[in-house]
Amino acid sequence: MVYEGMIVGSHRREGDIEINVCKQKKLTNVRSSTADIAKRLNATMRMSLEEALAFISDDELLEVTPLNFRLRKTELSAHDRKRHRRDEARVRS
Template sequence: MIVGSHPREGDLEINVCKEKKLTNMRSSTADVAKRLKATVTMSLEEALAYITDDELLEVTPHNLRLRKMELSALDRKRHRRDGSRARD
């Protein structure tokens, strides 16, 4: 599932369920202030304009969900690599 956006090109592979490891340089109270921002509610037209070529828009009666076509990061890399060879 797509959980955010950033200004640079390309995707960031993250696991939102995994907790950051604490080191002696960072205390547990420092990470409390870093929270995800509230969700952005998009209309159908806005969501269609937002997605890229490797993403899908799932439409249900109650929700609009953005997600990648290939769910596995390894499959996405393999697809990009094989796709570039097919064009050459």
């Protein structure tokens, strides 16, 4: 189960990538289906509570449940996150 604002991966560059993990990538006649097989998410990273707390950034939270630790954004909606960043930029300038 995933929901909007849930962190499902990481990448080397700065910033966030908005994706919908529930949608399948559409194939066109340009791409072959075998080329897309190689582009999959890696296995999950199992973290302890201390590792998860060290991993999160300022705009992220750690949900602790009896069975799981889940990383998520403070603002769940992508629209709200963009508005919040825009408002912070106005305050700084």
